[in-house]
Amino acid sequence: MTTADARTPASEPNAQNAQDAPNAEAGKSIGWHKGYVQGSRPDLRVPVRQVHLTNGKDVTLYDTSGPYTDPTIDTDVRRGLAPLRENWIISRGDTEEYAGRPGRPEDDGLKHTSPRGGLRNLDAVFPGRPRQPRRSRDGRPVTQLAYARRGDITPEMEYVAIRENVEPEVVREEIAAGRAVMPVNVNHPEIEPMIIGKRFLVKVNANIGNSAVTSSIEEEVDKMTWATKWGADTVMDLSTGRNIHTTREWILRNAPVPIGTVPLYQALEKVDGRAEELTWEVYKDTVIEQAEQGVDYMTVHAGVRLPYVPMTARRKTGIVSRGGSIMAAWCLAHHKESFLYENFEELCEILATYDVTYSLGDGLRPGSIADANDEAQFAELRTLGELNTVAKRFGVQTMIEGPGHVPMHKIKENIDLQQEICEEAPFYTLGPLTTDVAPAYDHITSGIGAAMIAWWGTAMLCYVTPKEHLGLPNRDDVKTGVITYKIAAHAADLAKGHPGAQDWDDALSDARFEFRWEDQFNLALDPVTAREFHDETLPAEPAKTAHFCSMCGPKFCSMKISHDIRREHGGTQEEIEVGMAEKSKEFAAAGNRVYLPIAD
């Protein structure tokens, strides 16, 4: 398996079953299909999106959509995905199955004291194969960090090396140094491994989750597959309402990407929403419950310490992080140091036994331009740096969450400080939003900040949808959020000079210059909308092969003229200069036609 292979897959088992783009006709060579790059072992096949151009070339793109886009695989959300990594996990011999924590009605937000107490929401229970949870056999870390430190290149590392077009050793080194994480809970064998670190492609997370106000299990599972279809690299399930445990089970069993959660949300449900009644025991129980299900990374707001709470009192928008405000309320109520901070080492021990990755939450992130980069925010960041060191000591993979609302001129300070304080642990930011004045367009206010902070080193971007601050995202909002953030991430990959990143832009620009409309659509981040927009103005099928577009029309075309120039001057600079006057005469003799005149 060489680096070059990732761009020209050695094996394409599905080539005969190519899933063509929506409008492709039978027999046409255009379109794309799901391909695989074969790794060093038969069960290590890395999915790619193989775009077939009309000029006979292929372009290979990173693919996050999972088995759902492979027509040879019969997926069924009621059965769940195949446990791709199961043998890799078992063959390491350092984990064991065990009975696990018994399920309880309150896991699903049902009243423990209700007359129907003890009943689960049986109609909704995931019907797939029964499974027992798995954990470290001896309590020692079974994390990719631990393996990387002792020099092992796991199948997971080889897998992401192929995806990222780098040598596996680069992956191992970055993980060992704590500069990258690979969220892969041993209880989520369905995952297609991916890596988060500044040396690698910038990643995008999509948040989904019902709330007390709306949504259903089916909607949430659908939102997850929908988000990954458009390119989400990870998905956070931020559900807060009822059926929280069951919804998560459905999502995990069907998720080809890492799933993140905020265990505090479910813990709060278990104490009926009373922040002050939270205890370390309830929280810990929730973490174990979720780790057994297979949650790959967890946001932990352990940096919201008691002394920092008053620092937020004179802020314009106080504490806007839900987790942050829960912990602040707890600290206030008890006038005690945060139980997450106090019990952080024990939490590390738990996470290490499942390989759950920390996402150290920024509970005091600014919620407005006015509050950006303030005392509270940076006080918490320094604590996150301290906790990062502790987590590493326990072999737990760790990333650090970042803001929030930050004007452009204050963005760089965030990533620079984080990298310094947290020993280059991956930064995972929400935007940041560069202005507060555009509710309904916060995917854009934040996409601007996201692209910039990713260029400067942020490893993963948490998307923001158009509904931010206003309501819950629907399918369209999820798609818009993901596409916007894929743009930000790819723009950052280009700006960082990520090897191979520009190949995609070049392929699309070549297609544009050569009027290969179908190739433009198929290479687009969103082929469906690109095609629709084109067809709105020029709907006819011939327009897709026409050597003009609706901007200039057939009478005059800029691109056409450039082609003439290239034809005239395609040689070396010398040939060009010598031959120019002569060519000019030929051009005139040929009628000077650089466009097709149409009747007036």
Add this chain to the structure above:
Amino acid sequence: MTTADARTPASEPNAQNAQDAPNAEAGKSIGWHKGYVQGSRPDLRVPVRQVHLTNGKDVTLYDTSGPYTDPTIDTDVRRGLAPLRENWIISRGDTEEYAGRPGRPEDDGLKHTSPRGGLRNLDAVFPGRPRQPRRSRDGRPVTQLAYARRGDITPEMEYVAIRENVEPEVVREEIAAGRAVMPVNVNHPEIEPMIIGKRFLVKVNANIGNSAVTSSIEEEVDKMTWATKWGADTVMDLSTGRNIHTTREWILRNAPVPIGTVPLYQALEKVDGRAEELTWEVYKDTVIEQAEQGVDYMTVHAGVRLPYVPMTARRKTGIVSRGGSIMAAWCLAHHKESFLYENFEELCEILATYDVTYSLGDGLRPGSIADANDEAQFAELRTLGELNTVAKRFGVQTMIEGPGHVPMHKIKENIDLQQEICEEAPFYTLGPLTTDVAPAYDHITSGIGAAMIAWWGTAMLCYVTPKEHLGLPNRDDVKTGVITYKIAAHAADLAKGHPGAQDWDDALSDARFEFRWEDQFNLALDPVTAREFHDETLPAEPAKTAHFCSMCGPKFCSMKISHDIRREHGGTQEEIEVGMAEKSKEFAAAGNRVYLPIAD
């Protein structure tokens, strides 16, 4: 008139005729109305958008929407807008009315050789009051640059000083130094003056224009008022099809903002689309035709010189500027230096007599990431610097156009070079687009680049709509493009630390923190969509006064907790620290309730 007055208008003639926001009920104090700030003379009244908050405060926002949003003014597109500046122009005594160039059928793209030759498209002719064109009485420049240089503060300068919340002398200085332009043709007296320069608020241009393929006059006029309603500071009419003269007349007579054009487009129509048949005479005639109509600024691609054309031959996407490729085709066909470059001084003389502002076009801007910052692009920029110096010598206001497609790490070089080469003349950029891979989302790929380059000093941003590269923008696309670019512009104003820019963010964030939903909507860049998105999840009217939102629901609310913290710790840091333990007890005694528990 002091600076402070601009934020607290001295006079609000329309206060009794407030136009409330769509959902406001009679008697409610919420909403907004068109207000005016009175200047030093009775006919100098600067429009503002006055937002009335439910807490009794007012927020004053910059307003580009013209008389259309003033319910006391009876507008009629068939009559046109009142000639606001007419007396200012006349009273300067340096211009005269004259017969003007006679209209010709080919001005509207009608065949001069057709049997119906000589007929205008009479049905479409603008029916408003007849007018004669105006020009300099003695050929000397009647430009704001000339006035500023001799120390005059014109009513136009006072007008923009009020709009920008600066002293009029600052406006005069910036114009005199060539660091700012105010596009105000003496034949466009309907205009509400605005200024473009890095010391001022970042401006946004919206392109409209029919093409050979689609659109009508009515649609184009409507697109113009629609664009200014959402915040476009200037509008470029890039029409290329038939009725080009007549469409422009309708637009100008109804435009409260400066109108820009690319005269080369119309000149090309006059020679039946044959680039090689263009002549200086046809071009010059077109410039005079448009100057007499009142076009405020013109894109002139005089920097596309013969020696630069071969530099584009090995580009990935050649020449993508329509004007650039027309001139390249002409240079190629004749193997001669560009007639625009050769006749630039005469062009300056013409523009100076109407106060038409130059927008020196970047005909060789990159059309793909691969071509960014290349030899051709910067060769042309150096020529634009040379032409800028010539234009200034003739007293012509000048701005410089910029790219295009540029990855983030190459953006800063563009603005830095331009500012150096062009003696800080205002930069006016198209995006730039930071990646090529997202057709249908190029408002976003370019909004990212636009925000960054504006932060670094670009004075005006030319919007890009979702239809870029794919088709012609419809109303929705125009709105999306404008809003996206207003976000980029405002984010840049914040990052530049523009005085007062953050007041808007602060007002909206205060409203958000205090759950004043109606105020959030009314302060939003797009109140309509913000309200719609909120109502999708929580449609009921009471939800707009509820102290929670759909993200967390009524059971738990982050903002609510912050309010409790503020209540607890609103004092000085000392008081906070001393009183904290005690307060914590009170908080517990009061039931620890920071949310409203709801039934399970």
